Amino acid sequence: MELSVFQERKAKVYASALEDKGELSSSVPVFYNPKMFRNRDITLCVINAYHSLTKKPLLFLEPLAASGIRGIRVALECKGILRVVVSDKRKTAYSAMVKNIELNKVGDNVLALNMDANLLMSYFSAIGFKFDFIDIDPFGSPIYYVESALRALKVGGVLAVTATDLGPLCGVNLKKCRERYGILSCKTEYKYELGLRTLITVIIQAGLRSKYFLEPILSYYERHYYRVFFLSKKLKRSMHVNSLFMHVIHCPNCQERYLSDLTQFSITKCFNCGNNKLRIIGPLWTGRLSSRDLLDAIMRVSSNSQYLEDKKTFKLLKLLIEENNFPPFYFDIHFHCSRLKISPPKTLEVLRELNNLGYRSSRTHFSETAIKTNANLSTLQNVLVRLS
Numbered sequence: 001m002e003l004s005v006f007q008e009r010k011a012k013v014y015a016s017a018l019e020d021k022g023e024l025s026s027s028v029p030v031f032y033n034p035k036m037f038r039n040r041d042i043t044l045c046v047i048n049a050y051h052s053l054t055k056k057p058l059l060f061l062e063p064l065a066a067s068g069i070r071g072i073r074v075a076l077e078c079k080g081i082l083r084v085v086v087s088d089k090r091k092t093a094y095s096a097m098v099k100n101i102e103l104n105k106v107g108d109n110v111l112a113l114n115m116d117a118n119l120l121m122s123y124f125s126a127i128g129f130k131f132d133f134i135d136i137d138p139f140g141s142p143i144y145y146v147e148s149a150l151r152a153l154k155v156g157g158v159l160a161v162t163a164t165d166l167g168p169l170c171g172v173n174l175k176k177c178r179e180r181y182g183i184l185s186c187k188t189e190y191k192y193e194l195g196l197r198t199l200i201t202v203i204i205q206a207g208l209r210s211k212y213f214l215e216p217i218l219s220y221y222e223r224h225y226y227r228v229f230f231l232s233k234k235l236k237r238s239m240h241v242n243s244l245f246m247h248v249i250h251c252p253n254c255q256e257r258y259l260s261d262l263t264q265f266s267i268t269k270c271f272n273c274g275n276n277k278l279r280i281i282g283p284l285w286t287g288r289l290s291s292r293d294l295l296d297a298i299m300r301v302s303s304n305s306q307y308l309e310d311k312k313t314f315k316l317l318k319l320l321i322e323e324n325n326f327p328p329f330y331f332d333i334h335f336h337c338s339r340l341k342i343s344p345p346k347t348l349e350v351l352r353e354l355n356n357l358g359y360r361s362s363r364t365h366f367s368e369t370a371i372k373t374n375a376n377l378s379t380l381q382n383v384l385v386r387l388s
């Protein structure tokens with residue numbers, strides 16, 4: 001097995017060499033994607049912030065670990081780590097992890113295992129051993145691992161998931177979305193937020209079945225993947241979680257969207273364009289995507305770190321703070337200008353104009369050309385026409 005050495009922040013790992021043009025296939029013996037460094041950086045920011053808030057020593061588990069880079073970085077770069085367990089069902093990945101633990105001299109607190117992820121997490125739960133932080137980073141959908149992860153996670157712990165199956169999640173592959181997630185979806189201009197909320201919905205629902213409320217404390221979309229961190233809480237009636245799930249009544253003609261209670265649909269015709277062939281999406285999580293306390297703690301704890309020196313990471317976190325209090329979903333200025341056959345004004349001009357009219361509005365990390373606002377589509381369209 002031919003392996004190359006890669007350096008990422010403080011860690012060095014052996015993993016399969018990249019193919020031509022830096023491409024990477026999921027079938028390589030030891031998977032390592034250098035482009036996912038931001039995903040790992042942000043994970044370390046979350047762990048450091050979480051530790052600063054809880055002051056607890058942490059047990060970290062990564063059951064689909066490939067080269068082990070993530071767990072090794074956690075051991076090398078995070079504060080308050082008691083023990084890290086990394087595991088992968090592939091023998092080749094396990095052998096590389098063992099080598100990488102030695103290479104980075106973290107053998108005292110990183111343990112490598114060679115097991116199926118669901119078996120491993122169920123085994124830990126069966127022997128009563130629970131983790132503070134479980135990171136599920138698979139190829140495709142994390143949904144197949146969530147229920148066993150919940151068994152091995154402490155109450156008050158964090159479950160992190162990555163999802164790369166954007167087609168089904170975003171409403172582009174509707175059949176797969178129904179089959180895999182049981183959610184009604186459709187093609188929309190706000191597809192990236194729809195996909196993120198679909199993922200959050202199915203994971204919260206899995207938690208509710210086990211009497212946990214998994215509160216999303218940091219969620220984002222980047223290029224080809226979603227990442228969500230959930231804080232696990234014991235479910236209490238006073239949480240009124242159901243009221244945060246709604247259906248979306250979507251107008252495929254003008255893309256206006258209306259949030260509707262799960263039990264009744266009062267809208268039969270689009271108020272913006274009069275179309276009466278509306279689509280139903282959902283049910284969907286309509287609550288916050290991130291926790292302001294966690295985002296503030298990340299900015300405080302990681303302020304002088306290499307992680308926030310990366311301009312894209314810093315901008316992403318800033319935007320998550322800016323857009324956190326806005327209702328779903330974003331509007332894409334370029335999309336609506338193209339429909340209106342007008343040239344698009346600058347995003348900042350649109351925000352200023354909406355604010356002048358008394359609406360709240362913000363940029364969004366989902367797209368450079370999109371905004372979040374509490375104004376409706378008709379108001380936005382008038383602003384776009386005026387500014388174009």
Ligand SMILES: C[S@@+](CC[C@H](N)C(=O)[O-])C[C@H]1O[C@@H](n2cnc3c(N)ncnc32)[C@H](O)[C@@H]1O
Pocket residue numbers: 031032033036040063064065066067068069070087088089090093115116117118137138139
């Ligand atoms: C996307 S890679 C993980 C990358 C890694 N988390 C990182 O940050 O570099 C997914 C890994 O999951 C492993 N895998 C797939 N199915 C698994 C299963 N059922 N149990 C354990 N590992 C599995 C694959 O062998 C592969 O190494």
